[in-house]
Amino acid sequence: MNPLLKEIRQSRLLWMLVFVPVVVVAERLAPAAHTTLFLLAVLAIIPLAALLSHATESVAHRTGDSVGGLLNATLGNLTELIIAVTALRAGEYMLVKASIAGAIVTNSLFMLGACFLLGGLRYHVQEYNRSGARLHSALLLMATVALLAPSAVADLDAARGDAMAQKISASLAVLLIVAYGLGLLFSLKTHKELFASADHSGDDNSEIWPIGLAAGTLVAVTVLVALVSEIFVSSVQHAGETLGMSPAFVGFIVVAIVGAAAEMAVAFSAARKNRLDMSVSIALGSASQIALFVAPLLVLLSYVIGPKPMDLQFWPGAVTMVLIATLTCSFITSGGRSAWFVGALLLFIYAVFAMTLYMVPPGSHTPI
């Protein structure tokens, strides 16, 4: 039997693929039903993200260690990237920036917290490799600091007409991409043994597809995600207003969770199998990748496809939330032990952030 069909049949998540045609048809029939379209688009993106993730891993597995690792690392946040690129083309820069900051916070508080909670409900105390976690959290901390330093230090705002904001963001983007390239060299070549335990391609749950099927799925699903993202981005503004959500909230919370859904499924499943090493490396590694690769790539892409260049200046509340999230999770993971309440508290912090952002979107006051 075709492995793709077999996968869809076995995985309950993939039954949600039915929402893909539904949302496309719905958009033709009722282009003004923004809230419905928004919800359908969210439901459609989740199974596509899961397929994308599986296809990427299969391609990576078939192309050997170095190329495969590179692919896995580069395409790991492909869903977030496609959504952000769509928003970029539409000029929705607040949504893009919020989704960058939100992805880091969501990966380091929500994904990690849920892993600790889910794992902790099954195991009394979970131990994981301290020095591996320490390495990941050190890299995440430094990546985040590099991304946020200009926003934290200089109060610039391109919207206000600060010409310097654009120049500084472009230089920063180049620095971050260089750092990302060196990071790949480090994790895939010179020190790959340090990241070996974090390898999750061998997860017994998932079958490795043949290269043709995998590559074909990768391309086809990318197109589908782009298609659905278009509907998502065009409906989100209006839907947000209806549901009382600001663009900042949608980007920070909704896009971040939807975009990371596939990785979360893998990380949660690993936590419930007492393989917290894998969960921690997925959560922290993905957050680092957003800071070092997705964010600067979007800035550079904005010169080509955006209505105008995007800068990397974040609003002050976002800087605070991202730094708090990263510092907290660096500190928590450096211990190498976890129990359910640690996860619950991380989720509480995430809930407090979400609540604050929902009630007080940036700009409603001059936030600190």
Next chain:
Amino acid sequence: MNPLLKEIRQSRLLWMLVFVPVVVVAERLAPAAHTTLFLLAVLAIIPLAALLSHATESVAHRTGDSVGGLLNATLGNLTELIIAVTALRAGEYMLVKASIAGAIVTNSLFMLGACFLLGGLRYHVQEYNRSGARLHSALLLMATVALLAPSAVADLDAARGDAMAQKISASLAVLLIVAYGLGLLFSLKTHKELFASADHSGDDNSEIWPIGLAAGTLVAVTVLVALVSEIFVSSVQHAGETLGMSPAFVGFIVVAIVGAAAEMAVAFSAARKNRLDMSVSIALGSASQIALFVAPLLVLLSYVIGPKPMDLQFWPGAVTMVLIATLTCSFITSGGRSAWFVGALLLFIYAVFAMTLYMVPPGSHTPI
């Protein structure tokens, strides 16, 4: 002999109980002598706090593990709570908020620093249980972040007329209380072995009273503390002006130290017996409890007993001080070793905070 009288006879601290009638009488005779009343009230609260602490432990000890643990955890900061409730009723919200923030800072810098210094003057290097300290400091860090996130992210101020400040604080209070409840479940039920070494009810110094005496003392002393707190709160404003102290300074430093005096006595004595595990758990546990229990409880109580609801928005300098104190002491305690100079430096940071707050109370400029 009556154990209560025996205790009073043996403990020099309890001789200070004489200040209780003195302050009550003085308030009748000279209600305008604010500075004297303020000083007498401080002197009267200290021995009452010690009695309260002893009575709570005795009740806790007699009622068995779970109920006792619950009582101990809930009534551990009873003195702070009574003073804050009195200030709440008088509408002194700046004093209340400053005492919440100040109690966290005082417990994590002053109490811990003094323990390290006192212990270090007697022992060359003191070792304590790293993983226990790590757990306590992780919980404190997360509790503090959850408490402060709205203040750090959104610059709201109910006094300025931000309707949202109240709504967000009420929601936050409910979230924190839920987190506190789960924390009790964690520390008293599912993972009580992790907190076992921190048990300080078995301190050989103190005798366990019979349940009747203990419960009676608990009730009677609570009433006395409430009585003295009334005098304290009504005199503090004027006395502060005379002594050049702002309400923020009084709440942050004076109330915080007075309220924690009883716990400090226990923590210091443990440090001098080379039982730093106990000292660390008292200091950090008490600070966590302020963030997760006392602060939200006061918000909820303000709806019932205050002239108007209180919010949980802290002034920016308080947010900075609390976050710095918590991060620093999390970092320091994660090492599991201490020497006198570590304690001295923690006390220096506390002194710098106190000095700054004394010289530049919040509001004198727009603080960052």
Next chain:
Amino acid sequence: MNPLLKEIRQSRLLWMLVFVPVVVVAERLAPAAHTTLFLLAVLAIIPLAALLSHATESVAHRTGDSVGGLLNATLGNLTELIIAVTALRAGEYMLVKASIAGAIVTNSLFMLGACFLLGGLRYHVQEYNRSGARLHSALLLMATVALLAPSAVADLDAARGDAMAQKISASLAVLLIVAYGLGLLFSLKTHKELFASADHSGDDNSEIWPIGLAAGTLVAVTVLVALVSEIFVSSVQHAGETLGMSPAFVGFIVVAIVGAAAEMAVAFSAARKNRLDMSVSIALGSASQIALFVAPLLVLLSYVIGPKPMDLQFWPGAVTMVLIATLTCSFITSGGRSAWFVGALLLFIYAVFAMTLYMVPPGSHTPI
């Protein structure tokens, strides 16, 4: 052969001493060629700093453990101190404050990052003493927090006419000096065994000079550094304008790197010999000393030699950069292991700071 001449002959760095007469003569001939004078002064200070460092160590070695340790600790940042004193006399307070903040950031990000990178290029993974590093980073973190607390909490500015800024800075300076004195007692007397591994006077590369030569060199070179610093400080303003550098950038980056050049040479060489313990202790110890000794000393000196008293209020961006740098390097060094990419990321953060400061000097906007 005279050991001083032998040293100059052997060390390629000391050939640069030729720039000392060159810059002095150049200043006479072309006092208006500010950019050339600035560059020549930088080139002249570097070998002088190396000589100063060697002379200090020789004097320290000859005068025995306690006096020697005291000298080494006190004169370790002598070059920074002389440059800062010269700037102080000229009333260039922005330059002085920027060089204080910049020295902490440069030592904790640039020096440490370069050590990790240089060591990592030669050794796959380098291990160092965790508990030693933890002690140094704890002391650095606390010293920095104490130095910055007033700036972080109260938005005062003597330039704006806040009388309190001066008073608070003077009190802070006294507190810091007392803490420094206690720190010497701790590291040289009561707990010197904890700092023993950090002893770098026994570095096999350098020869110990006789006391007469060492003391004479110390005095003579101090005079030369003061002389060259005079030229440096008087040319830096104009040169900065020509090269597009603000006084904040020059102080934060240029003065900090030039002033620490000699220590860097020793730290880098230790890293390349796989003695990271020494590198970490030089970098963190020197940063602590800036916070606890150099900064308050300059405030106190400003009452004697400055045109008016200097305060210790730093601009908000400096506070953020110093705290981020200190927290990050505390976290990184607490692991006890390093590889090249860790160093590279620290250097990237430093580069981002430098870039931001170059493009957006403080004051160009109201920075957060």
